[in-house]
Amino acid sequence: MVHRTPVLTSEYLNNLTGAALYFKCENFQKMGAFKMRGALNAIQCLDEDQKRKGVVTHSSGNFGQAVALAAKNLGIKAFIVMPENAPKVKVAAVEHYGGIVIMCESTISAREKTAQQIINTEGATFLHPSNDLNVILGNATATVEFLQEHPDLNVILSPVGGGGLLAGTSLAAHYFGNHCSTMGAEPQEVNDAFRSLKSGVIENNETTATVADGLRTQLGDQNFPIIKELVDRIICVEEEEIVAAMQLIWERMKIVVEASSAVALAAVLKEKEMFKNKKVGILISGGNVDLQNLPF
Amino acid sequence: MVHRTPVLTSEYLNNLTGAALYFKCENFQKMGAFKMRGALNAIQCLDEDQKRKGVVTHSSGNFGQAVALAAKNLGIKAFIVMPENAPKVKVAAVEHYGGIVIMCESTISAREKTAQQIINTEGATFLHPSNDLNVILGNATATVEFLQEHPDLNVILSPVGGGGLLAGTSLAAHYFGNHCSTMGAEPQEVNDAFRSLKSGVIENNETTATVADGLRTQLGDQNFPIIKELVDRIICVEEEEIVAAMQLIWERMKIVVEASSAVALAAVLKEKEMFKNKKVGILISGGNVDLQNLPF
Numbered sequence: 262m263v264h265r266t267p268v269l270t271s272e273y274l275n276n277l278t279g280a281a282l283y284f285k286c287e288n289f290q291k292m293g294a295f296k297m298r299g300a301l302n303a304i305q306c307l308d309e310d311q312k313r314k315g316v317v318t319h320s321s322g323n324f325g326q327a328v329a330l331a332a333k334n335l336g337i338k339a340f341i342v343m344p345e346n347a348p349k350v351k352v353a354a355v356e357h358y359g360g361i362v363i364m365c366e367s368t369i370s371a372r373e374k375t376a377q378q379i380i381n382t383e384g385a386t387f388l389h390p391s392n393d394l395n396v397i398l399g400n401a402t403a404t405v406e407f408l409q410e411h412p413d414l415n416v417i418l419s420p421v422g423g424g425g426l427l428a429g430t431s432l433a434a435h436y437f438g439n440h441c442s443t444m445g446a447e448p449q450e451v452n453d454a455f456r457s458l459k460s461g462v463i464e465n466n467e468t469t470a471t472v473a474d475g476l477r478t479q480l481g482d483q484n485f486p487i488i489k490e491l492v493d494r495i496i497c498v499e500e501e502e503i504v505a506a507m508q509l510i511w512e513r514m515k516i517v518v519e520a521s522s523a524v525a526l527a528a529v530l531k532e533k534e535m536f537k538n539k540k541v542g543i544l545i546s547g548g549n550v551d552l553q554n555l556p557f
Numbered sequence: 558m559v560h561r562t563p564v565l566t567s568e569y570l571n572n573l574t575g576a577a578l579y580f581k582c583e584n585f586q587k588m589g590a591f592k593m594r595g596a597l598n599a600i601q602c603l604d605e606d607q608k609r610k611g612v613v614t615h616s617s618g619n620f621g622q623a624v625a626l627a628a629k630n631l632g633i634k635a636f637i638v639m640p641e642n643a644p645k646v647k648v649a650a651v652e653h654y655g656g657i658v659i660m661c662e663s664t665i666s667a668r669e670k671t672a673q674q675i676i677n678t679e680g681a682t683f684l685h686p687s688n689d690l691n692v693i694l695g696n697a698t699a700t701v702e703f704l705q706e707h708p709d710l711n712v713i714l715s716p717v718g719g720g721g722l723l724a725g726t727s728l729a730a731h732y733f734g735n736h737c738s739t740m741g742a743e744p745q746e747v748n749d750a751f752r753s754l755k756s757g758v759i760e761n762n763e764t765t766a767t768v769a770d771g772l773r774t775q776l777g778d779q780n781f782p783i784i785k786e787l788v789d790r791i792i793c794v795e796e797e798e799i800v801a802a803m804q805l806i807w808e809r810m811k812i813v814v815e816a817s818s819a820v821a822l823a824a825v826l827k828e829k830e831m832f833k834n835k836k837v838g839i840l841i842s843g844g845n846v847d848l849q850n851l852p853f
Contacts, residue, residue: 267563269585288811289565508848515584515813515844548811552804557848 262334263298266290266403268410273513278529280536283414285407288518288548292326292358294475295403295426295546296390300327302399303388304335312337314384319365319372321347322475323547324390329360340385342375344368348551391423392481400429407542408437417542418525421445421454421495422476424484426546431491441542445488445495446528448473448503454480454488455495472500472556475521475546496528503527504556510545517548520556558630559594562586562699564706569809574825576832579710581703584814584844588622588654590771591699591722591842592686596623598695599684600631608633610680615661615668617643618771619843620686625656636681638671640664644847687719688777696725703838704733713838714821717741717750717784717791718772722842724780727787737838741784741791742824744769744799750776750784751791768796768852771817771842792824799823804853806841813844816852 269284287295304316315338318328325341332339341360343352344367355362365375379385389396403426404417417438419430431443447454448471456464463485469477480488498506507523510516522545529536529543565580583591600612611634614624621637628635637656639648640663651658661671675681685692699722700713713734715726727739743750744767752760759781765773776784794802803819806812818841825832825839 293811511813511848515589517807517811517813552807552851552853555848555851 262301262331263402264290265406268407269514269516271514274509274526278533278536280529280539280541282529283407283411283540283542284514284545285403285542286516286545287403288516288522288545290547292323292330293547293549294323294327295400295544296323296327297331298402299396299399299425299429300324300388301331301334302402303393303395304328304331304337306395307386311386314386315339316388317342317376317379317383317385318388318390319343319376320390321351323549325360326351326354326358328388329355329358333359338385340379340383342372342379344372389481391425391478392483393425394483397425397429397432397484397487400426401433403544404430404433405437408433408441411540411542412439413540414438414441414542415539416442416444416536417544418444418446418528419544420473420476420521420524420546421447422521423478424454424480424488426544427454427492428484428487430544431487435491442493443491444493444528446525447495447497448476448524449497449499451477452495452497455497457485458489458492458495461489471503473503473521473524475519476524496532498524498527498531502531506530508557516545517550518545519547519550522546522548558597558627559698560586561702564703565810565812567810570805570822574829574832576825576835576837578825579703579707579836579838580810580841581699581838582812582841583699584812584818584841586843588619588626589843589845590619590623591696591840592619592623593627594698595692595695595721595725596620596684597627598698599689599691600624600627600633602691603682607682610682611635612684613638613672613675613679613681614684614686615639615672616686617647619845621647621656622650622654624684625651625654629655634681636675636679638668638675640668685777687721687774688779689721690779693721693725693728693780693783696722697729699840700726700729701733704729704737707836707838708735709836710734710737710838711835712738712740712832713840714740714742714824715840716769716772716817716820716842717743718817719774720750720776720780720784722840723750723788724783726840727783731787738789739787740789740824742821743791743793744772744820745793745795747773748791748793751793753781754785754788754791757785767799769799769815769817769820771815772820792828794820794823794827798827800852802826812841813846814841815843815846818842818844
C-alpha cells in the first residue's frame with residue numbers, strides 16, 4: 262500500500278560535497294510524502310472496533326491527505342479537520358482521497374475542539390501526525406528500505422519538524438544499520454529539536470518563520486525520548502541555505518522536492534568536513550509544493 | 558558513458574488518460590537531456606584523425622553542452638560556437654564541461670560562418686544537433702532501452718523539433734519493437750514536421766513562438782525520410798495544452814521536465830480515445846529549465 266521509493270544519486274552533488282550521497286525519494290511516495298507510511302501503519306494497528314468507527318486528525322498539510330488516502334485504501338472512514346483558510350487545493354486533495362472534511366476556525370484550540378467533538382460523537386480514533394509511536398514506526402520503514410539497498414551507509418540525515426520522521430529514522434538505523442548513525446537537520450528559525458537535545462527537555466519555538474513549512478511543528482513527548490537516545494546531533498541551517506539547497510536539487514537532480522526536504526542537503530553543504538568520504542543517506546521527505554509560490 | 562535512465566509511471570495520469578503510460582526519463586540523463594546520446598555516438602564514430610582535430614557545433618541549448626561533455630569524456634577537443642546574447646548560465650555550463658566557447662553575433666549566418674572558420678583552421682568536424690545519422694542512431698538508444706524494459710509498448714510518442722529524436726525513436730521502435738508504432742508530438746505554432754508529413758516535402762516554420770524552446774528548430778534532410786517512412790502520425794498541440802501538461806508532470810510525477818518534454822503528454826491528453834487501453838511510451842526529452850522563468 263506504499264511505494265518502495267527509488268534511491269537517487271548525483272555525481273555533481275558528490276563532487277560538490279566530497280561525500281557519496283544517496284537520496285531516498287519519498288517525494289515519489291503515494292500522495293507525495295513519507296507521511297503516507299506513518300498514517301497507514303497507525304490505521305493498520307487499530308483494532309476492528311476502532312476501524313469501524315474511523316479516524317480523525319487535524320491537519321492542513323500532508324498528514325491530512327495521508328490519513329484520507331490510507332483510510333480509503335483500508336476501507337475505513339477518515340474525518341479531516343481543516344482550518345477554513347486552508348488552500349482550496351489542499352481541501353480538494355483530501356476530498357479527492359475520500360476524506361470527510363470538517364472546517365473550523367484557524368486556531369489550534371478550534372482545531373482541537375472540533376476533533377474532540379468528532380471523537381465524542383463518532384467514537385473515531387485521533388491520529389497525531391508525528392507524536393504517535395505507530396506513526397513513528399510507519400515512518401521508519403523508509404529507512405528500513407534505504408538500508409536494505411545500501412547497508413553500508415555511515416550516516417542518515419532526516420529533516421526534523423514534529424520529530425516523527427527523525428525518530429523513526431533513528432530507530433531503523435539503530436536496529437537495521439551497520440554502525441549507521443542518525444543526524445537531524447533543522448531550520449535555525451524553528452530549532453526546537455536542536456535546543457531540546459542541548460537542554461534535555463522539550464523546548465518550544467517562538468516563531469514559525471521558515472520557508473520549510475513542513476518543519477514548523479513542535480517535538481512531542483513520544484518522539485523526543487527516542488531522538489534523545491538515538492540521534493547523534495542536529496545541524497541547524499539558515500533560510501537562504503535551505504533555498505539554495507532546494508534549487509540545487511531541482512536543477513541538478515531534476516526532481517520536485519519541498520523546501521523541508523532540502524534542509525538535510527543544506528546541512529551536508531554547511532558541514533562538508535564532517536561528511537567527507539562518507540556514505541551519506543538523505544531522506545527526501547516530500548514533493549508537495551505550490552508551483553505558483555516557489556522561493557526562488 | 559550515458560545513464561540508463563529510469564522509466565516512471567503515474568497512477569493518476571493513467572486514470573486521467575485511460576491508458577497505461579510509461580515515461581522514459583531522459584531528464585535524468587547526463588547533462589539533463591537525451592542529446593548526450595546523439596553527441597556521444599557521433600563523436601565515437603569519428604576516425605582517429607578526426608578525433609585528434611576535435612569537433613565543433615553551434616548551439617545555445619542542450620546540444621552544445623552535450624558535445625562539450627561527450628568530447629571531454631572521450632578526451633577530445635570541442636569548440637562550441639555560441640551567440641553573444643546566450644544566457645550566462647548556459648555559457649558557464651559548456652565551459653564547466655570543458656568546451657571551448659567561441660562567441661559570435663546572434664544570427665544564424667554569423668554562427669555558421671564562425672563554425673566554418675573553426676573547421677578551416679582546426680580541421681574540426683562539424684556536428685549537427687539533429688540532422689546527422691550518427692546523432693539519430695545515438696538518440697535511438699533511449700528507445701532500445703525503453704523496449705528492453707517494456708517490450709510490449711503499443712506506441713511510443715516523442716516530441717519533434719529538429720527531428721533527431723523522433724527519427725531515432727521510430728528506427729528503434731521499428732527494429733526492436735513488437736508491432737510498436739511511433740508518433741510525434743509537435744507544438745501547433747512550429748508544426749513544420751506535421752505539415753511536411755502531409756505535403757511529402759520539408760516545410761518551414763514561419764515563427765518560433767512556442768514555449769517548447771527545444772522544438773523551435775527545423776526538420777532536416779537526414780531525418781525527414783526516416784520520419785516519413787516510419788512515423789504513423791504527428792499530433793499538434795496548443796501552447797496552453799503544453800503548459801498544462803508540463804504542470805501536471807511536475808505536480809503529479811514530482812520531476813522537473815522541460816516544456817518540450819510535456820508536448821507528448823499533451824498529445825495523449827488531447828487524443829485520449831486514440832490511446833485508451835493502450836500501453837503508451839512517452840519520451841521525456843530533458844529537464845534543463847530556467848527556474849526563474851517558468852511558464853506557470
